[in-house]
Amino acid sequence: MPTIISVGSGKGGVGKSVVSSNMAYLLSQSGLSVTLLDLDAGGADLHVLMGLFKPDLTLTDFIEKRVSNLNEVAQRLDGFAGVKIVAGTGDSLFTANMPAATRLKLLRHIRLIESDVVIIDVGAGTHFNTLDFFLTADIHICVTTGDPTAILDLYRFVKLAVIRKALSSFLSYDNVSKVLRKKDIKDIDELLLIASEYGEDKKQAIYNSIKEINPFILFNQVEQTPEARFSRIRDLLQTYLKVSNLELLGRIPEDRELRKSVKAYQPVTSLKPGASSSIALKMACNKLLRLGSL
Template structure:
């Protein structure tokens, strides 16, 4: 099979849900070539769906970072344990560095300088970029300003909390980005019980605290998607208005303008990366054909 559409499996829980299972058991898929990864990303964007949700999983490999950054909405999942929070900080820091580097590597002037260096902080990238191009630092700052991943707390409890304000302060100070709290799934014995039954907790125990947390979380994510779609539609409208203004401004006797390519409304893609392997439940309750 050559296309993702061909391997999308319907899920009995909801007729609008389809699942594309990963195949991470082979070295070939674990070490995907760059060209193959780009083709896969393109196919994600071409899926016939209202919403695509990608589970990145744990880790900070190039593949994990690139699939995380390709999305329109970025979500990171962490537990309150200090090791998980530290992994979360490390992942977001590396994602921010990768995002800034990707912006500069598209320009040949920066490509040779930045592509062969190993950066440990966003500040290093901004310093080198600013030394090469006077506008480089401002460009990096603009890219970081638009990078605001969402945080999902898994297995939260009254005795174990994540200091989100402190984490946001550290990220702003050392990474230059920001973080928003999207929601929390509380610690709940219903989750391991559902796992032993090979059932989603929202099906095995729909009134449990974890299930209620997931429903609230899904509503929050749905709002993020609606806001993204609204911004995208507004940008498309402004682009079309600009094209119309250009047509009206064409002077008499001037050569005809080339036909403009219609703007394609892309499928909103949500990526969520986990800094722990103990995920209570993937996001499910979002209106759409693929979730």
């Protein structure tokens, strides 16, 4: 089974797809086979970042049952040995708004992808689909810029992911589940308070499920060392969401070469390995290899 890495953020345009494509290339360079999975159903563009303009098949072919598994959709990329892509398109309303049953089938099939690593670009927003694609991974990467709005969106994204994860720790017929699913839960304390009314074990189940979310934070387009910002995010997530195992993955500077590489339809790490953003991405990738048990 592959190790699954998800890349999320909450906010659009902060660098999720750039990070996904470059991580795929770098991990393949270290000898791992990688499949990029574009689950940004509303705005899929990962294939373009990898120089593929007209995929033979896309996620839509799987969703609409023209193929029976994701391995049939995964396409090799010219010039990137060891990297395949399951391209999204978003050109089908059904794909962009897939119902729960389709989402569950897709989640099952991700584990059946034949490669060492699967990198999921989950897209922006906090739709149930997006949160579940993010949560299904073994390793979670949250990308943010230094902007207060990006950090606020990141906090909201992790909060809703944590609530979704906690709710999924109860079986649907469990009493506490029936109550919680009907409520619009605002924060973790509210969730813990309601759960504790049904017993300490319910409260503990929530704590245990939160422990499974240990996101890596990757700052993008940030010039200064991000330690102070990272500490603030860590304190926020720890105090209000009980998420305690946060790791700083690194900082990518704003870099013209990266912008140029997007226009050249190639990851910057492959086009310009010596560029400042490439060096930063390589450091982040090495940290992931060290800490992410890849």
